[in-house]
Amino acid sequence: MKTVTLVAGVQLLQVAVATDCAYAQGTAAAEAPYCWDLKRVAALALTGEKFASIAGKARQGNFIDTTLPLTGWSDCSLYGAGTYTCDSPGLTSARAAEQAQAETLREIAACFGDTWTQAPDLSSANYVVLHSRAAPLSITLSTDQTDKDEHVLRLILFVRRN
Numbered sequence: 001m002k003t004v005t006l007v008a009g010v011q012l013l014q015v016a017v018a019t020d021c022a023y024a025q026g027t028a029a030a031e032a033p034y035c036w037d038l039k040r041v042a043a044l045a046l047t048g049e050k051f052a053s054i055a056g057k058a059r060q061g062n063f064i065d066t067t068l069p070l071t072g073w074s075d076c077s078l079y080g081a082g083t084y085t086c087d088s089p090g091l092t093s094a095r096a097a098e099q100a101q102a103e104t105l106r107e108i109a110a111c112f113g114d115t116w117t118q119a120p121d122l123s124s125a126n127y128v129v130l131h132s133r134a135a136p137l138s139i140t141l142s143t144d145q146t147d148k149d150e151h152v153l154r155l156i157l158f159v160r161r162n
Helices: 002-026 035-045 094-115
Strands: 055-058 063-066 074-079 083-087 116-118 127-132 137-145 151-159
Touching (some): 035 094, 035 151, 094 127, 094 137
Antiparallel strands (some): 055 063, 074 083, 116 127, 137 151
16 A cells, blocks of 8 residues: 555656656746756656666766756766766856855755755855655755865765665
8 A cells, every 4th residue: 555655646746747858948038057957857766766767878886877967067977877966067166155055945946846845954154955755865965165266066866864
């Protein structure tokens, strides 16, 4: 009985995310350019195949290119079966990365509405953790510095394994 209930719950969540995606296409001017992409990635993470349908060429280690990069982001890839990651364009300073983090947090909140919440007990000065209220998904937004001395904001969406 629990399996049937879980499957039905996941299917309902996928329908809700798909509906949100359709709505996002109609209101794209009011949302971040990557909102629809991020909602699609979140919906794929809930399927049995996870990110298989958007997997591209293999990279070094366990990383794989993705065929669904977030609009305006770079170096998007998949890691393992349940992790999707992208970097913001390079920024000139740590302060600019912090500002981008705050703005991106607002954009994601607008994109997903109240279906996601911040987890302040898991966040710190360099990263913010968001949890889906309806699914075992999380997003981490962290600031980092690249080998080229650029500052970036790193978005990681992953399936929580509780």
